[in-house]
Amino acid sequence: MSSLFDAELTQVIDRNIEYPKQIWYGLAIFLFVVGCFQWGSSLHSKFAKYQQQESDEESTSNNHIHYKFSLRRIPFAFINIYRVVAFRWTLEIGQTYTLNIAEIFVTLGYIALLYTYTFINTTSLDGQKADILYWSSRAARVAASQIPLVAALGTKNNIVSLVTGISYDKLNYIHRMMARTCFTLLCVHGASEASSYPYFRLSLNDQWLRSGMTAIAALFALIIVSLRPIRQEAYEVFFYTHFISVLIFLVGAYHHTAEYNASFWIWPSIVIWGLDRFIRMVRLVVFNHSYFGFKSGSGTMDGTTELLSENLVRLRLSRPPHFHWSPGQTAYLIMPSVSTLPFEAHPFTIASFDSSLIQTTVPEDQSNS
Known part of the structure; x- marks a missing residue:
């Protein structure tokens, strides 16, 4: 046993x-x-x-568009x-x-x-x-x-x-x-x-x-x-x-x-x-080195708030040069002067477009003129 x-x-x-x-x-x-x-x-x-993008450039130059059926799709x-x-x-x-x-x-x-x-x-x-x-x-x-x-x-x-x-x-x-x-x-x-x-x-x-x-x-x-x-x-x-x-x-x-x-x-x-x-x-x-004194930039971290409705707050602030985002992305923001704890973070949906992602190109014929 x-x-x-x-x-x-x-x-x-x-x-x-x-x-x-x-x-x-x-x-x-x-x-x-x-x-x-x-x-x-x-x-x-x-x-x-x-x-x-390459196809659009070719279509623009040829002034016509080809529609093809592909099994790969x-x-x-x-x-x-x-x-x-x-x-x-x-x-x-x-x-x-x-x-x-x-x-x-x-x-x-x-x-x-x-x-x-x-x-x-x-x-x-x-x-x-x-x-x-x-x-x-x-x-x-x-x-x-x-x-x-x-x-x-x-x-x-x-x-x-x-x-x-x-x-x-x-x-x-x-x-x-x-x-x-x-x-x-x-x-x-x-x-x-x-x-x-x-x-x-x-x-x-x-x-x-x-x-x-x-x-x-x-x-x-x-x-x-x-x-x-x-x-x-x-x-x-x-x-x-x-x-x-x-x-x-x-x-x-x-x-x-x-x-x-x-x-x-x-x-x-x-x-x-x-x-x-x-x-x-x-x-x-x-991301906030200027706030912690690693770089000059007094006031760059300041923001303004606006109460749009009972459940919606708009926060405006300047974008740090090194900060980038995608459309619809959420950012966790810390506001020491408002929060109960110094590092208390709350999510905010980014409602603006990252302008640094826009690339302006000059047409070749204009650049040579």
């Missing part, structure tokens, strides 16, 4: 270690494919734009159809919540991936199906393995945006969805441990167990304040609660997982968060 239990325990431990790795392999492949499509589409758009037609279906077809939930088809697909796929790996191969060696010994601790391992990715998606400077070309604000929904999915897995882990194992009550005074319970409580508070109605009506409450809850969760999760030699899934999140803050501070100084 003892040898059977030892063999079963070894199998449980091996799967608890291997399955989170397999999840990461799957997610890495998915991100790689998305990145290839995203960057390939971007390169093709630039190449097509260059060809279109068929794949791009299917790509455009996919974009329309994935990003423009939406599902409305209530009056303010909207998800597009791509977000729905990613959400369902991610939940299915995590729960499949949590409950797959849970039959014990003596034939008992869905043995709690197999999936209880595995649920926590799977959730813990996703914490670094959740932390990365919550930062404004993350490798996922670099690989996929998707901006931070669009990835923020994925960040919240993944955090909530991990929370449900942690609830599965905690509830199964509390209800099925007799040593749970005996260990309530142990630091590792209290740390885990504190981490789950902090994550629960974080999920509550991250709900859209609360974020919209009390953003300051969300902002400060988010910061404190994340700190408590990471510290508690680290101490809890260290008991089972799994803290290597947690400490990278702290490194990712610290690295993001460092990069943001460097960018803040670089």
Whole structure:
């Protein structure tokens, strides 16, 4: 009997270690494919734009236009159809919540991936199906393995945006969805441990167990304040609660997982968060060097505000020479004289065109005259 239990325990431990790795392999492949499509589409758009400019010049010189059908355009037609279906077809939930088809697909796929790996191969060696010994601790391992990715998606400077070309604000929904999915897995882990194992009550005074319970409580508070109605009506409450809850969760999760030699899934999140803050501070100084006294330019950072409506504020300021943007881009602005905290940033949509992108060309016949 003892040898059977030892063999079963070894199998449980091996799967608890291997399955989170397999999840990461799957997610890495998915991100790689998305990145290839995203960057390939971007390169093709630039190449097509260059060809279109040459074609326009030839058409202008010949005073006629040729329309040709090309089989090479068929794949791009299917790509455009996919974009329309994935990003423009939406599902409305209530009056303010909207998800597009791509977000729905990613959400369902991610939940299915995590729960499949949590409950797959849970039959014990003596034939008992869905043995709690197999999936209880595995649920926590799977959730813990996703914490670094959740932390990365919550930062404004993350490798996922670099690989996929998707901006931070669009990835923020994925960040919240993944955090909530991990929370449900942690609830599965905690509830199964509390209800099925007799040593749970005996260990309530142990630091590792209290740390885990504190981490789950902090994550629960974080999920509550991250709900859209609360974020919209009390953003300051969300902002400060988010910061404190994340700190408590990471510290508690680290101490809890260290008991089972799994803290290597947690400490990278702290490194990712610290690295993001460092990069943001460097960018803040670089983009505003005159404000910090690295270059003369008194008054160049001054701005004027105008209340256009109850929910719309227009802010006018001079563009620093080194600052460029794309149409529709959002900028996070810090106004120390107005903000409660000196480095409190708020998003503003840029409503003007970057005039530095305009290139004036002189026709060849005029340049020679």
